[in-house]
Amino acid sequence: MLASILQAIGLFLATNIDDIIVLSLFYARGAGLPGTTRKILIGQYLGFGAILLAAVLxxxxxxxxxxxxxxxxxxxxxxxxxxxxxxTAWRNGDEDEDEDEKLTGKEISALTVAAITFANGGDNIGVYVPVFASVSTTALVAYCIVFLALVPVLVLAAKFVATRQAIAEVLERWEHILFPIVLIGLGVFILVEGGAFGL
Structure with missing residues (x-):
């Protein structure tokens, strides 16, 4: 059982470390607004839960x-x-932001976080399936419990990264540009890497 737990921790870290960047951008986007961590955590659980469910099935x-x-x-x-x-960033422009909006972030949605998490973790399904198919039911349950227990750790790691002074200043200044670029880049990477549309 201990071996399964350690393997699960390693597999989770290897397949989800990239989420820290995306989640950090969500933190930058929702900076100063109440409930940001809660929405990100719920969204991460929904998105990762869907990945896990698909892989198990x-x-x-x-x-x-x-x-x-x-x-x-x-x-x-x-x-x-x-x-x-x-x-939205192009339409609104920096000069249209009032001082209150500069002090607080933009509203984020748990469903948006979930959708991005699921899309970003689509390749995780391909990694998890052969592992899950080759282990016992007890080990499979251990993997699922460990994965779900590590979701808050991932969210807190992203919060830690996003709230470091130097990183927070960069994210605050460039979030309106970085957020769309990262999402567009992520989408294109997933499409091209998977050969969607014959790419």
């Missing part, structure tokens, strides 16, 4: 639940959200 034999060919198209989610964020 596929590993247990429900292969038709989520065809492998569908995974690359999840890249459309961050791509479209990134394009919308870029359009």
């Amino acid at each position: 596929v590993s247990l034999g429900a292969r038709s639940f989520l065809p492998a060919g569908a995974l690359p198209y999840f890249g459309l989610i961050p791509l479209l959200l990134g394009l919308y964020a870029a359009w």
Whole structure:
């Protein structure tokens, strides 16, 4: 059991470390607004829970639940959200922000965090399925418990990164540009890496 727990920790860290960057941008976006951490945590749990559920179902034999060919198209989610964020930033412009909005962030949604988490973790399903299919039911349960227990650790790590003074200043100044760029880049990467649309 201890071996399964340690393997689960390693697998979680290896497949989710990139989420710290995306979640840090969500923290920068919602800076100063009440409930930001709660929304990010709920969104991360929803998105990662969907990834975990899909991986478990596929590993247990429900292969038709989520065809492998569908995974690359999840890249459309961050791509479209990134394009919308870029359009909003361009439409509003920096000069239109009043002083109150500079002191506080923009409202974020747990569902947006969930959608980005799920899209970003589509490749995780492909990693988790063979692992889950090759372990006992007890080990599979241990993996799921460890993964779900580490979600708040990931969220807190992102908060820690986003609240470091030097990083926070950069994120505060450039968030309106970085957020859409990261989402668009993430979407394009998922689409191209998975061969969506014959790319």
